[in-house]
Amino acid sequence: MTEIGRQPWLVTGVLRTREAVGEISPGLLGASLTAYTLTYSAMFVAYMVVLTHMAGKGAQAVPAPAMPPGLAPAAAAD
Amino acid sequence: MDLPMIFMVLMGVAVLAYVVLDGYDLGVGMLMPAATPAEQSVMVSSIGPFWDANETWLVLGIGILLVAFPQAHGVVLGELYLPVVAMLVGLMLRGVAFEFRMKALGWHRELWNWLFWAGSFLASFAQGFMLGRYITGFADGAGYLAFAAVVGASVCGGYVLLGATWLVHKTEGELQAKALAWSRWGLAWVALAVALVSLATPLVSETVRAKWFDFPRTLGLMLLPGACLAAGAWVWISTGRIRRGAPASDLQPFGAAVAIFAIAFLGLAYSLFPYVVIDRLTIWEAAAHPSSLKVVLAGALAVLPFIVGYTAVAYYVFRGKARGGLYD
Numbered sequence: 052m053t054e055i056g057r058q059p060w061l062v063t064g065v066l067r068t069r070e071a072v073g074e075i076s077p078g079l080l081g082a083s084l085t086a087y088t089l090t091y092s093a094m095f096v097a098y099m100v101v102l103t104h105m106a107g108k109g110a111q112a113v114p115a116p117a118m119p120p121g122l123a124p125a126a127a128a129d
Numbered sequence: 130m131d132l133p134m135i136f137m138v139l140m141g142v143a144v145l146a147y148v149v150l151d152g153y154d155l156g157v158g159m160l161m162p163a164a165t166p167a168e169q170s171v172m173v174s175s176i177g178p179f180w181d182a183n184e185t186w187l188v189l190g191i192g193i194l195l196v197a198f199p200q201a202h203g204v205v206l207g208e209l210y211l212p213v214v215a216m217l218v219g220l221m222l223r224g225v226a227f228e229f230r231m232k233a234l235g236w237h238r239e240l241w242n243w244l245f246w247a248g249s250f251l252a253s254f255a256q257g258f259m260l261g262r263y264i265t266g267f268a269d270g271a272g273y274l275a276f277a278a279v280v281g282a283s284v285c286g287g288y289v290l291l292g293a294t295w296l297v298h299k300t301e302g303e304l305q306a307k308a309l310a311w312s313r314w315g316l317a318w319v320a321l322a323v324a325l326v327s328l329a330t331p332l333v334s335e336t337v338r339a340k341w342f343d344f345p346r347t348l349g350l351m352l353l354p355g356a357c358l359a360a361g362a363w364v365w366i367s368t369g370r371i372r373r374g375a376p377a378s379d380l381q382p383f384g385a386a387v388a389i390f391a392i393a394f395l396g397l398a399y400s401l402f403p404y405v406v407i408d409r410l411t412i413w414e415a416a417a418h419p420s421s422l423k424v425v426l427a428g429a430l431a432v433l434p435f436i437v438g439y440t441a442v443a444y445y446v447f448r449g450k451a452r453g454g455l456y457d
Contacts, residue, residue, distance in 0.1 A: 073207050090218050094225055101232065123152040 132426065133416040135330030136197035137405070139429060140267050145394050147186035148256075149387050151293065154180040156172055156248025156292020159285060160311055161242055169242065170302045170453035175299035178447040179280070180227070182440060187388070189436070196425045201405040203417035208267040209259050210444045216255035250285065257284025257322075264326060264397070265333045266407040281323060286318020286391070289349055294364065294382035297371065299451045309368045313376075316364050319386075323357060323393050330400050334407055353396045360388035 061068045130138075154176040161169055195202045205212060222244050230241035233450035261277030300308060331338040341350060367381035403411045418423065 073203070073210075075207065075210050079210060083210070086218055088215060090221055094221070097225070097229065101229065105232075 131195070132419055132422040133412045135426065136193055136416070136422065137402075137412050140193040140197070141394070141398055143186050143190035143193060145391060147183070147190055148394070149390055150183035150186060151180070152288045152390070153254075153291035153295040153383070155223075155249045156288035156290065156315070157247055157295060158292070159253065159289055160292055160296070160308075161246045161249075163311065164304065164307070167453055168288075168307070171300055171451055172296060173230070174453055175296060175451035178449075181224070182443060185436065189452055193425075193429070197417055197422060198405055198412065198415040199417055201412075203408055204406050204410065205263070209262060212255040212258045212262070216252050216259075219251030223252065224295045233378045253285045253288045254281040256280035256308055257287075259283060260326070264330050264400075264407065266409065268333065268450065276325075276329065283318050283322030283325060286315055287322050288315075288425055289392070290315025290319050290364070290386050291383070294368075294386045297368070298379045298383050300448050304370065309372050309382075312364060312368050312386075315386075316361060319389055320361060323389070326393070327354070327396065328399070334400075336408055338402070340400060350399075350447060351455070353392055353399075357389055357392045357396075360385050360392060363388070 057063060059067050059069065061071045157172050157176050161172065164172060191202075191206075194205070226245035226248060228240045228246060230238055233241050236323030255266075258277045258281035262273075264280075265273050284372060290312060293308045293315050296308035297305055297312060314418065331341055341347060363385035364382050367377050370377035371382070381412060392441050401407055403413070405412050
């Protein structure tokens with residue numbers, strides 16, 4: 052809403068949107084937007100699949116992983 | 130030294146740090162298909178604590194380009210729009226794949242491994258392609274695009290060299306032996322990349338030609354290619370020594386590979402200076418107003434010690450050989 056209300060200025064009183072637009076062809080812009088959208092959609096699907104899978108497994112006690120020497124927290128001594 | 134000069138040096142340092150640091154973890158990503166599943170686990174562990182911090186240098190470099198040289202930022206990123214998009218998609222894929230492959234089993238893990246490789250390769254190729262476009266001044270024509278593609282491929286080879294020599298340092302046994310062989314393959318590609326870029330820049334630009342072929346200065350400048358050849362020979366010799374079990378630090382091949390990149394970068398900087406866009410825009414023409422540069426410089430000087438500090442701590446804490454299974 053703030054972006055629409057600001058038009059035709061990009062920086063009010065200083066820079067018009069028309070003056071700031073880059074010289075990228077519409078085809079290229081469309082292609083990059085499509086690429087980003089597809090990538091993020093695929094990532095979202097993968098994310099949901101992983102979350103569903105992990106939630107389905109339910110909570111279970113996980114043994115503490117063996118830490119390499121020197122990395123184990125000192126508090127583990129007690 | 131005036132403000133644009135200071136920012137040019139800062140940007141140069143950030144870009145070189147990025148190329149060397151993210152270069153080795155992108156290289157390890159590209160080497161994944163050449164390793165067994167157990168070795169892949171070790172390879173991922175060898176870059177695990179470092180890879181995403183390495184990418185902050187890219188953000189710093191582009192950030193300096195934007196705030197200190199806004200005009201150049203507009204020209205360069207406008208011209209390189211497509212390869213930049215390709216690089217970002219590649220970096221996103223490999224970042225996500227890096228996290229998900231640890232949790233995935235069976236063919237899922239194979240899929241994420243493949244995406245990790247593909248993302249690493251796409252990002253590296255795109256960066257090399259950008260370098261190829263940048264040094265020819267974004268000249269149009271099929272020949273220039275083919276040139277950029279060849280530079281893209283050879284930058285992939287250069288990152289493979291960094292990745293392989295990193296693995297020589299971080300691994301042992303059979304995987305280290307493999308990494309020694311990979312290092313030599315990478316070295317061949319780097320030789321091609323350095324030769325191509327060194328020959329192309331003077332051919333493309335009169336200015337660059339005049340700077341390198343100006344006797345007797347040329348004789349002094351020959352120190353750079355000489356040092357680069359020496360660093361290449363050092364990679365070859367030190368990998369040979371480690372393979373034979375002769376006393377040699379396993380950090381030597383990586384150090385030599387970094388030296389190749391640093392020398393090539395210096396040569397490129399000498400060619401381009403004072404231009405930030407070759408033959409079009411000098412750093413003074415492209416620089417922002419001094420008052421804004423001062424503010425940004427104060428911010429940069431406050432932040433940089435922290436970046437350098439936490440980087441040093443991370444490399445110290447996670448020193449030594451990497452083991453598999455930390456992430457599995």
